[in-house]
Amino acid sequence: MAGHSKWKNIQRRKNAQDAKRGKIFMKAAKDIYIAAKQGGPDPEMNPALRLAIDKAKASNMPNDNIERAIKKATGTLDGASYEEVVYEGYGPGGTAVMVDILTDNKNRSASDVRHAFSKNGGNLGENGCVSFMFNRKGYLVIDRSTTDVDEDTLLLAVIEAGGEEMETSEDVFEIYTEPDQFNEVRAALENEGFTFETAEVTLIPTTYTSLAEQDQEKMERLIERLEDLEDVQEVYHNAELAE
Template identity: 70%
Template sequence: MAGHSKWSNIKHRKGAQDAKRGKLFMKLAREIFMAAKQGGGDQDTNPALRLAVDKARSNNMPKDNIDRAIKKATGDLDGVNYEEYTYEGYGPGGVAVMVKVLTDNKNRTAADVRHAFNKNEGNLGENGCVAFMFNRSGYLVIDRSTTDADEEEMMLEAIEAGAEEMETTEEQFEIYTNPESFSEVKEVLESRGYEFKTSEVTMIPETYTELEEEGVEKMLKLIDMLEDNDDVQEVYHNLDADESILENLS
Protein backbone atom coordinates (compact mmCIF):
# COMPACT_ATOMS: atom_id res chain seq x y z
CA MET A 1 0.00 0.00 0.00
CA ALA A 2 3.02 2.27 -0.05
CA GLY A 3 2.70 5.51 -1.95
CA HIS A 4 -0.92 6.23 -1.19
CA SER A 5 -0.19 9.74 0.03
CA LYS A 6 0.11 10.87 -3.59
CA TRP A 7 -3.46 9.66 -4.08
CA SER A 8 -4.69 11.66 -1.09
CA ASN A 9 -3.05 14.85 -2.39
CA ILE A 10 -5.29 14.73 -5.44
CA LYS A 11 -8.36 13.39 -3.69
CA HIS A 12 -8.42 16.08 -1.05
CA ARG A 13 -7.63 18.89 -3.47
CA LYS A 14 -11.42 19.04 -3.86
CA GLY A 15 -12.03 19.50 -0.14
CA ALA A 16 -11.82 23.30 -0.13
CA GLN A 17 -14.04 23.56 -3.19
CA ASP A 18 -16.70 21.42 -1.56
CA ALA A 19 -17.59 24.32 0.68
CA LYS A 20 -20.67 24.38 -1.57
CA ARG A 21 -22.55 23.42 1.55
CA GLY A 22 -25.97 22.80 0.04
CA LYS A 23 -24.68 20.28 -2.48
CA LEU A 24 -22.40 18.60 0.04
CA PHE A 25 -25.15 18.25 2.66
CA MET A 26 -27.51 16.75 0.10
CA LYS A 27 -24.95 14.07 -0.79
CA LEU A 28 -24.28 13.33 2.86
CA ALA A 29 -28.02 13.08 3.53
CA ARG A 30 -28.39 10.52 0.74
CA GLU A 31 -25.56 8.46 2.22
CA ILE A 32 -27.23 8.52 5.64
CA PHE A 33 -30.58 7.65 4.03
CA MET A 34 -29.18 4.57 2.29
CA ALA A 35 -27.32 3.34 5.39
CA ALA A 36 -30.44 3.71 7.54
CA LYS A 37 -32.67 2.11 4.94
CA GLN A 38 -30.44 -0.93 4.60
CA GLY A 39 -29.50 -1.45 8.25
CA GLY A 40 -32.04 0.43 10.37
CA GLY A 41 -32.02 3.80 12.11
CA ASP A 42 -30.08 2.81 15.24
CA GLN A 43 -26.42 3.84 15.06
CA ASP A 44 -25.50 1.42 17.85
CA THR A 45 -26.50 -1.58 15.73
CA ASN A 46 -25.79 -0.15 12.28
CA PRO A 47 -22.04 0.57 11.74
CA ALA A 48 -22.64 1.91 8.22
CA LEU A 49 -25.09 4.48 9.57
CA ARG A 50 -22.70 5.45 12.37
CA LEU A 51 -19.95 5.98 9.80
CA ALA A 52 -22.21 8.08 7.56
CA VAL A 53 -23.33 10.22 10.50
CA ASP A 54 -19.74 10.71 11.66
CA LYS A 55 -18.81 11.85 8.16
CA ALA A 56 -21.72 14.29 8.12
CA ARG A 57 -20.79 15.70 11.52
CA SER A 58 -17.16 16.15 10.48
CA ASN A 59 -18.49 18.32 7.64
CA ASN A 60 -20.59 20.38 10.08
CA MET A 61 -23.91 19.09 8.80
CA PRO A 62 -26.73 20.27 11.11
CA LYS A 63 -28.25 17.64 13.43
CA ASP A 64 -31.75 18.35 12.06
CA ASN A 65 -30.58 17.41 8.54
CA ILE A 66 -29.10 14.16 9.85
CA ASP A 67 -32.23 13.23 11.82
CA ARG A 68 -34.49 14.04 8.86
CA ALA A 69 -32.50 11.75 6.53
CA ILE A 70 -32.77 8.87 9.03
CA LYS A 71 -36.51 9.41 9.52
CA LYS A 72 -37.12 9.40 5.76
CA ALA A 73 -35.26 6.10 5.45
CA THR A 74 -37.17 4.45 8.30
CA GLY A 75 -40.56 5.62 7.02
CA ASP A 76 -41.20 8.28 9.66
CA LEU A 77 -41.16 10.93 6.93
CA ASP A 78 -42.12 10.76 3.25
CA GLY A 79 -39.18 10.71 0.86
CA VAL A 80 -37.94 9.46 -2.48
CA ASN A 81 -36.35 6.06 -2.96
CA TYR A 82 -32.64 5.98 -3.86
CA GLU A 83 -30.71 3.11 -5.40
CA GLU A 84 -26.93 2.67 -5.33
CA TYR A 85 -24.86 1.95 -8.45
CA THR A 86 -21.18 2.01 -9.37
CA TYR A 87 -19.90 2.95 -12.83
CA GLU A 88 -16.41 2.12 -14.04
CA GLY A 89 -14.26 3.39 -16.87
CA TYR A 90 -11.09 5.11 -17.98
CA GLY A 91 -10.31 8.79 -17.94
CA PRO A 92 -7.77 10.69 -20.09
CA GLY A 93 -4.47 8.84 -20.43
CA GLY A 94 -5.96 5.55 -19.22
CA VAL A 95 -6.61 6.64 -15.61
CA ALA A 96 -8.88 4.12 -13.86
CA VAL A 97 -12.11 5.67 -12.53
CA MET A 98 -14.91 4.34 -10.33
CA VAL A 99 -18.04 6.45 -9.76
CA LYS A 100 -20.39 5.67 -6.88
CA VAL A 101 -23.90 7.12 -7.26
CA LEU A 102 -27.16 7.26 -5.33
CA THR A 103 -30.05 8.05 -7.61
CA ASP A 104 -33.82 7.97 -7.94
CA ASN A 105 -33.50 7.81 -11.75
CA LYS A 106 -30.93 5.33 -13.05
CA ASN A 107 -31.40 6.24 -16.73
CA ARG A 108 -30.78 9.94 -16.10
CA THR A 109 -27.70 9.30 -13.98
CA ALA A 110 -26.20 6.75 -16.37
CA ALA A 111 -26.58 9.21 -19.25
CA ASP A 112 -25.00 12.02 -17.21
CA VAL A 113 -22.02 9.88 -16.17
CA ARG A 114 -21.48 8.68 -19.73
CA HIS A 115 -21.64 12.27 -21.00
CA ALA A 116 -18.99 13.36 -18.47
CA PHE A 117 -16.63 10.61 -19.63
CA ASN A 118 -17.21 11.30 -23.32
CA LYS A 119 -16.79 15.07 -22.96
CA ASN A 120 -13.46 14.67 -21.15
CA GLU A 121 -11.73 12.11 -23.39
CA GLY A 122 -12.70 9.16 -21.22
CA ASN A 123 -14.58 5.93 -21.83
CA LEU A 124 -17.27 4.38 -19.65
CA GLY A 125 -16.65 0.63 -19.41
CA GLU A 126 -18.32 -2.54 -18.17
CA ASN A 127 -18.71 -3.37 -14.47
CA GLY A 128 -15.48 -4.89 -13.22
CA CYS A 129 -13.21 -3.28 -15.82
CA VAL A 130 -11.25 -1.32 -13.20
CA ALA A 131 -12.59 -2.50 -9.81
CA PHE A 132 -9.77 -5.04 -9.51
CA MET A 133 -7.28 -2.14 -9.37
CA PHE A 134 -8.71 -0.86 -6.06
CA ASN A 135 -8.88 -2.12 -2.49
CA ARG A 136 -11.55 -1.10 0.00
CA SER A 137 -9.84 0.36 3.06
CA GLY A 138 -10.42 2.46 6.15
CA TYR A 139 -8.59 5.78 5.94
CA LEU A 140 -7.87 8.15 8.83
CA VAL A 141 -5.91 11.39 8.59
CA ILE A 142 -4.48 13.27 11.59
CA ASP A 143 -3.12 16.78 11.04
CA ARG A 144 0.33 16.86 12.64
CA SER A 145 -0.29 20.38 13.92
CA THR A 146 -3.02 18.99 16.22
CA THR A 147 -0.80 16.52 18.09
CA ASP A 148 2.56 16.41 19.85
CA ALA A 149 3.10 12.77 18.78
CA ASP A 150 6.14 12.08 16.61
CA GLU A 151 6.13 9.53 13.78
CA GLU A 152 7.34 6.59 15.88
CA GLU A 153 4.87 7.28 18.70
CA MET A 154 1.97 7.69 16.26
CA MET A 155 2.93 4.48 14.46
CA LEU A 156 2.89 2.50 17.71
CA GLU A 157 -0.46 4.03 18.71
CA ALA A 158 -2.00 3.19 15.34
CA ILE A 159 -0.73 -0.41 15.30
CA GLU A 160 -1.85 -0.94 18.90
CA ALA A 161 -5.31 0.34 17.94
CA GLY A 162 -5.49 -2.24 15.13
CA ALA A 163 -4.39 -0.28 12.06
CA GLU A 164 -2.71 -2.08 9.15
CA GLU A 165 -0.37 0.66 7.96
CA MET A 166 0.59 4.30 8.41
CA GLU A 167 2.25 6.83 6.13
CA THR A 168 3.70 10.16 7.19
CA THR A 169 3.99 13.42 5.28
CA GLU A 170 5.17 16.81 6.50
CA GLU A 171 1.59 17.83 7.23
CA GLN A 172 -0.19 14.69 8.36
CA PHE A 173 -0.32 11.07 9.49
CA GLU A 174 -2.30 8.80 7.15
CA ILE A 175 -3.58 5.61 8.78
CA TYR A 176 -5.01 2.65 6.85
CA THR A 177 -7.23 -0.03 8.37
CA ASN A 178 -9.16 -3.12 7.42
CA PRO A 179 -12.71 -1.91 6.55
CA GLU A 180 -14.23 -4.19 9.20
CA SER A 181 -12.01 -2.80 11.98
CA PHE A 182 -12.21 0.85 10.87
CA SER A 183 -14.76 1.95 13.49
CA GLU A 184 -12.88 0.21 16.30
CA VAL A 185 -9.53 1.77 15.32
CA LYS A 186 -11.16 5.20 15.02
CA GLU A 187 -12.83 4.90 18.43
CA VAL A 188 -9.60 3.77 20.14
CA LEU A 189 -7.60 6.67 18.71
CA GLU A 190 -10.39 9.13 19.53
CA SER A 191 -10.38 7.89 23.13
CA ARG A 192 -6.69 8.78 23.25
CA GLY A 193 -7.39 12.35 22.23
CA TYR A 194 -6.62 12.25 18.51
CA GLU A 195 -8.76 14.32 16.13
CA PHE A 196 -9.26 13.37 12.50
CA LYS A 197 -9.02 15.62 9.49
CA THR A 198 -10.52 12.80 7.42
CA SER A 199 -12.15 9.53 8.48
CA GLU A 200 -13.80 7.28 5.92
CA VAL A 201 -13.93 3.86 4.32
CA THR A 202 -12.84 4.39 0.73
CA MET A 203 -11.29 2.74 -2.33
CA ILE A 204 -7.48 2.88 -2.54
CA PRO A 205 -5.74 2.13 -5.88
CA GLU A 206 -3.12 -0.61 -6.01
CA THR A 207 -1.26 1.07 -8.87
CA TYR A 208 -1.17 4.59 -10.28
CA THR A 209 -1.24 6.19 -13.72
CA GLU A 210 1.12 9.14 -14.07
CA LEU A 211 0.21 11.96 -16.45
CA GLU A 212 1.90 15.15 -17.61
CA GLU A 213 0.26 18.52 -16.95
CA GLU A 214 -2.08 18.49 -19.97
CA GLY A 215 -3.40 15.05 -19.06
CA VAL A 216 -3.77 15.98 -15.39
CA GLU A 217 -5.79 19.06 -16.33
CA LYS A 218 -8.14 16.97 -18.47
CA MET A 219 -8.52 14.38 -15.72
CA LEU A 220 -9.30 17.01 -13.09
CA LYS A 221 -12.00 18.43 -15.37
CA LEU A 222 -13.57 14.96 -15.56
CA ILE A 223 -13.45 14.61 -11.76
CA ASP A 224 -14.97 18.07 -11.29
CA MET A 225 -17.77 17.38 -13.77
CA LEU A 226 -18.63 14.08 -12.11
CA GLU A 227 -18.51 15.50 -8.58
CA ASP A 228 -20.73 18.42 -9.60
CA ASN A 229 -23.48 15.91 -10.44
CA ASP A 230 -25.97 15.74 -7.57
CA ASP A 231 -26.31 11.95 -7.93
CA VAL A 232 -22.57 11.25 -7.65
CA GLN A 233 -21.44 10.40 -4.12
CA GLU A 234 -17.79 9.49 -4.68
CA VAL A 235 -15.24 9.47 -7.48
CA TYR A 236 -12.31 7.07 -7.04
CA HIS A 237 -9.33 7.12 -9.41
CA ASN A 238 -5.65 6.18 -9.69
CA LEU A 239 -4.25 9.42 -11.08
CA ASP A 240 -0.70 10.25 -10.05
CA ALA A 241 0.30 13.88 -10.51
CA ASP A 242 3.33 15.84 -9.42
CA GLU A 243 2.67 18.36 -6.63
CA SER A 244 4.03 21.18 -8.78
CA ILE A 245 1.52 20.37 -11.52
CA LEU A 246 -1.39 20.36 -9.05
CA GLU A 247 -0.28 23.69 -7.60
CA ASN A 248 0.09 25.16 -11.07
CA LEU A 249 -3.40 24.04 -12.09
CA SER A 250 -5.02 25.23 -8.89
Protein backbone atom coordinates (compact mmCIF):
# COMPACT_ATOMS: atom_id res chain seq x y z
CA MET A 1 0.00 0.00 0.00
CA ALA A 2 2.84 2.34 0.84
CA GLY A 3 3.91 4.66 -1.96
CA HIS A 4 0.63 4.45 -3.84
CA SER A 5 -1.85 7.10 -2.84
CA LYS A 6 -5.55 6.52 -3.43
CA TRP A 7 -5.87 10.27 -2.87
CA LYS A 8 -4.14 10.96 -6.20
CA ASN A 9 -6.82 8.99 -8.02
CA ILE A 10 -9.54 10.90 -6.17
CA GLN A 11 -7.96 14.24 -7.10
CA ARG A 12 -7.74 13.17 -10.72
CA ARG A 13 -11.50 12.62 -10.81
CA LYS A 14 -12.56 15.81 -9.11
CA ASN A 15 -12.10 18.30 -11.94
CA ALA A 16 -14.05 16.12 -14.36
CA GLN A 17 -16.79 15.52 -11.83
CA ASP A 18 -17.25 19.20 -11.09
CA ALA A 19 -18.68 19.56 -14.59
CA LYS A 20 -21.16 16.73 -14.02
CA ARG A 21 -23.05 17.97 -10.98
CA GLY A 22 -26.37 16.47 -12.07
CA LYS A 23 -24.85 13.01 -12.41
CA ILE A 24 -23.14 13.39 -9.05
CA PHE A 25 -26.52 14.10 -7.46
CA MET A 26 -28.05 11.10 -9.20
CA LYS A 27 -25.32 8.80 -7.94
CA ALA A 28 -25.55 10.24 -4.44
CA ALA A 29 -29.31 9.67 -4.45
CA LYS A 30 -28.76 6.03 -5.43
CA ASP A 31 -26.25 5.60 -2.59
CA ILE A 32 -28.81 6.99 -0.13
CA TYR A 33 -31.54 4.82 -1.61
CA ILE A 34 -29.64 1.54 -1.25
CA ALA A 35 -28.39 2.39 2.26
CA ALA A 36 -31.90 3.26 3.46
CA LYS A 37 -33.32 0.19 1.73
CA GLN A 38 -30.87 -2.12 3.50
CA GLY A 39 -30.58 -0.52 6.93
CA GLY A 40 -33.63 1.67 7.47
CA PRO A 41 -34.35 5.38 7.09
CA ASP A 42 -32.87 6.64 10.38
CA PRO A 43 -29.26 7.83 9.87
CA GLU A 44 -28.65 7.70 13.63
CA MET A 45 -29.28 3.94 13.55
CA ASN A 46 -27.88 3.33 10.05
CA PRO A 47 -24.17 4.27 9.68
CA ALA A 48 -24.17 3.51 5.95
CA LEU A 49 -27.04 5.93 5.42
CA ARG A 50 -25.38 8.57 7.57
CA LEU A 51 -22.21 8.26 5.47
CA ALA A 52 -24.18 8.46 2.21
CA ILE A 53 -25.98 11.58 3.42
CA ASP A 54 -22.69 13.18 4.49
CA LYS A 55 -21.20 12.53 1.05
CA ALA A 56 -24.29 13.96 -0.64
CA LYS A 57 -24.16 17.10 1.47
CA ALA A 58 -20.43 17.46 0.72
CA SER A 59 -21.46 17.62 -2.96
CA ASN A 60 -24.00 20.35 -2.08
CA MET A 61 -26.94 18.08 -2.84
CA PRO A 62 -30.21 19.75 -1.74
CA ASN A 63 -31.97 18.34 1.32
CA ASP A 64 -35.14 17.79 -0.71
CA ASN A 65 -33.24 15.39 -2.99
CA ILE A 66 -31.87 13.52 0.03
CA GLU A 67 -35.30 13.17 1.64
CA ARG A 68 -36.84 12.04 -1.66
CA ALA A 69 -34.28 9.24 -2.04
CA ILE A 70 -34.99 8.00 1.50
CA LYS A 71 -38.75 8.06 0.89
CA LYS A 72 -38.35 6.06 -2.31
CA ALA A 73 -36.35 3.43 -0.42
CA THR A 74 -38.98 3.12 2.31
CA GLY A 75 -41.88 2.91 -0.11
CA THR A 76 -43.48 6.19 0.90
CA LEU A 77 -42.77 7.67 -2.53
CA ASP A 78 -43.15 5.93 -5.88
CA GLY A 79 -40.01 5.49 -7.93
CA ALA A 80 -37.59 3.07 -9.56
CA SER A 81 -36.29 0.03 -7.69
CA TYR A 82 -32.50 -0.28 -7.78
CA GLU A 83 -30.15 -3.17 -7.22
CA GLU A 84 -26.41 -3.39 -6.75
CA VAL A 85 -24.21 -5.18 -9.28
CA VAL A 86 -20.42 -5.51 -9.46
CA TYR A 87 -18.67 -6.06 -12.78
CA GLU A 88 -15.07 -7.23 -13.02
CA GLY A 89 -12.70 -7.06 -15.93
CA TYR A 90 -9.28 -6.25 -17.32
CA GLY A 91 -8.09 -2.89 -18.53
CA PRO A 92 -5.15 -2.04 -20.83
CA GLY A 93 -1.90 -3.73 -19.85
CA GLY A 94 -3.71 -6.39 -17.84
CA THR A 95 -4.87 -4.01 -15.13
CA ALA A 96 -7.60 -5.16 -12.75
CA VAL A 97 -10.85 -3.18 -12.85
CA MET A 98 -13.98 -3.45 -10.69
CA VAL A 99 -17.12 -1.43 -11.36
CA ASP A 100 -19.81 -0.84 -8.73
CA ILE A 101 -23.24 -0.40 -10.32
CA LEU A 102 -26.59 0.68 -8.91
CA THR A 103 -29.23 0.19 -11.56
CA ASP A 104 -32.89 -0.29 -12.34
CA ASN A 105 -32.00 -2.09 -15.59
CA LYS A 106 -29.24 -4.73 -15.44
CA ASN A 107 -29.34 -5.42 -19.18
CA ARG A 108 -28.68 -1.76 -19.98
CA SER A 109 -25.87 -1.56 -17.42
CA ALA A 110 -24.15 -4.73 -18.63
CA SER A 111 -24.27 -3.52 -22.23
CA ASP A 112 -22.91 -0.07 -21.33
CA VAL A 113 -20.06 -1.44 -19.21
CA ARG A 114 -19.09 -4.08 -21.79
CA HIS A 115 -19.03 -1.43 -24.52
CA ALA A 116 -16.82 0.87 -22.42
CA PHE A 117 -14.31 -1.94 -21.84
CA SER A 118 -14.22 -3.12 -25.47
CA LYS A 119 -13.79 0.39 -26.90
CA ASN A 120 -10.92 1.30 -24.57
CA GLY A 121 -8.51 -1.62 -24.66
CA GLY A 122 -10.12 -3.82 -22.01
CA ASN A 123 -12.54 -6.69 -21.67
CA LEU A 124 -15.25 -7.64 -19.21
CA GLY A 125 -14.48 -10.77 -17.19
CA GLU A 126 -16.26 -13.32 -15.01
CA ASN A 127 -17.23 -12.69 -11.39
CA GLY A 128 -14.19 -13.25 -9.19
CA CYS A 129 -11.61 -12.76 -11.93
CA VAL A 130 -9.98 -9.74 -10.25
CA SER A 131 -11.76 -9.19 -6.91
CA PHE A 132 -9.04 -11.15 -5.09
CA MET A 133 -6.63 -8.33 -6.01
CA PHE A 134 -8.46 -5.85 -3.76
CA ASN A 135 -9.07 -5.53 -0.03
CA ARG A 136 -12.06 -3.69 1.43
CA LYS A 137 -10.88 -0.97 3.81
CA GLY A 138 -12.16 2.05 5.64
CA TYR A 139 -10.47 5.13 4.21
CA LEU A 140 -10.22 8.58 5.81
CA VAL A 141 -8.39 11.61 4.43
CA ILE A 142 -7.42 14.68 6.46
CA ASP A 143 -6.35 17.73 4.49
CA ARG A 144 -3.15 18.98 6.14
CA SER A 145 -4.13 22.58 5.45
CA THR A 146 -7.07 22.19 7.85
CA THR A 147 -5.00 21.14 10.87
CA ASP A 148 -1.69 21.96 12.52
CA VAL A 149 -1.34 18.50 14.06
CA ASP A 150 2.04 16.83 13.51
CA GLU A 151 2.39 13.35 12.05
CA ASP A 152 3.43 11.62 15.28
CA THR A 153 0.54 13.07 17.28
CA LEU A 154 -2.02 12.10 14.67
CA LEU A 155 -0.54 8.61 14.31
CA LEU A 156 -0.95 8.07 18.05
CA ALA A 157 -4.56 9.26 17.83
CA VAL A 158 -5.20 6.90 14.91
CA ILE A 159 -3.74 3.94 16.80
CA GLU A 160 -5.76 4.74 19.92
CA ALA A 161 -8.90 5.03 17.79
CA GLY A 162 -8.32 1.58 16.32
CA GLY A 163 -6.94 2.61 12.91
CA GLU A 164 -4.82 0.14 10.99
CA GLU A 165 -2.38 2.29 9.02
CA MET A 166 -1.59 5.91 8.18
CA GLU A 167 0.27 7.37 5.21
CA THR A 168 1.54 10.93 5.03
CA SER A 169 2.12 13.08 1.97
CA GLU A 170 2.72 16.78 1.45
CA ASP A 171 -1.00 17.54 1.20
CA VAL A 172 -2.90 14.92 3.19
CA PHE A 173 -2.92 12.24 5.87
CA GLU A 174 -4.47 8.99 4.64
CA ILE A 175 -5.86 6.65 7.28
CA TYR A 176 -6.89 3.04 6.70
CA THR A 177 -9.11 0.89 8.91
CA GLU A 178 -10.77 -2.49 8.88
CA PRO A 179 -14.28 -2.04 7.41
CA ASP A 180 -16.04 -2.96 10.65
CA GLN A 181 -13.92 -0.41 12.54
CA PHE A 182 -14.52 2.46 10.13
CA ASN A 183 -17.39 4.18 11.94
CA GLU A 184 -15.69 3.78 15.33
CA VAL A 185 -12.39 5.23 14.12
CA ARG A 186 -14.12 8.04 12.29
CA ALA A 187 -16.18 8.99 15.36
CA ALA A 188 -13.15 8.87 17.66
CA LEU A 189 -11.12 11.18 15.41
CA GLU A 190 -14.06 13.53 14.94
CA ASN A 191 -14.31 13.74 18.73
CA GLU A 192 -10.66 14.85 18.69
CA GLY A 193 -11.64 17.71 16.39
CA PHE A 194 -10.52 16.33 13.04
CA THR A 195 -12.55 16.80 9.86
CA PHE A 196 -12.26 14.66 6.74
CA GLU A 197 -11.87 15.52 3.09
CA THR A 198 -12.94 11.96 2.27
CA ALA A 199 -14.50 9.27 4.47
CA GLU A 200 -15.64 5.99 2.92
CA VAL A 201 -15.38 2.22 2.89
CA THR A 202 -13.66 1.38 -0.37
CA LEU A 203 -11.53 -1.16 -2.22
CA ILE A 204 -7.74 -0.87 -2.09
CA PRO A 205 -5.52 -2.81 -4.54
CA THR A 206 -3.10 -5.29 -3.00
CA THR A 207 -0.63 -4.59 -5.84
CA TYR A 208 -0.35 -1.96 -8.57
CA THR A 209 0.38 -2.40 -12.29
CA SER A 210 2.73 -0.06 -14.16
CA LEU A 211 1.62 0.89 -17.67
CA ALA A 212 3.38 1.95 -20.83
CA GLU A 213 2.46 5.45 -22.01
CA GLN A 214 0.05 4.21 -24.68
CA ASP A 215 -1.73 1.87 -22.25
CA GLN A 216 -1.92 4.63 -19.66
CA GLU A 217 -3.80 6.87 -22.08
CA LYS A 218 -6.22 4.03 -22.85
CA MET A 219 -6.68 3.33 -19.16
CA GLU A 220 -7.52 6.95 -18.43
CA ARG A 221 -10.09 6.92 -21.23
CA LEU A 222 -11.60 3.68 -19.89
CA ILE A 223 -11.94 5.12 -16.38
CA GLU A 224 -13.44 8.33 -17.74
CA ARG A 225 -15.92 6.43 -19.91
CA LEU A 226 -17.01 4.16 -17.07
CA GLU A 227 -17.39 7.00 -14.59
CA ASP A 228 -19.51 8.86 -17.13
CA LEU A 229 -22.09 6.07 -17.21
CA GLU A 230 -25.30 6.88 -15.36
CA ASP A 231 -25.41 3.64 -13.34
CA VAL A 232 -21.76 3.56 -12.26
CA GLN A 233 -21.19 4.38 -8.60
CA GLU A 234 -17.46 3.73 -8.34
CA VAL A 235 -14.59 2.41 -10.45
CA TYR A 236 -11.73 0.61 -8.72
CA HIS A 237 -8.50 -0.29 -10.48
CA ASN A 238 -4.88 -1.17 -9.78
CA ALA A 239 -3.25 0.92 -12.51
CA GLU A 240 -0.32 3.04 -11.41
CA LEU A 241 -1.19 6.26 -13.23
CA ALA A 242 1.18 9.18 -13.64
CA GLU A 243 0.15 12.50 -12.10
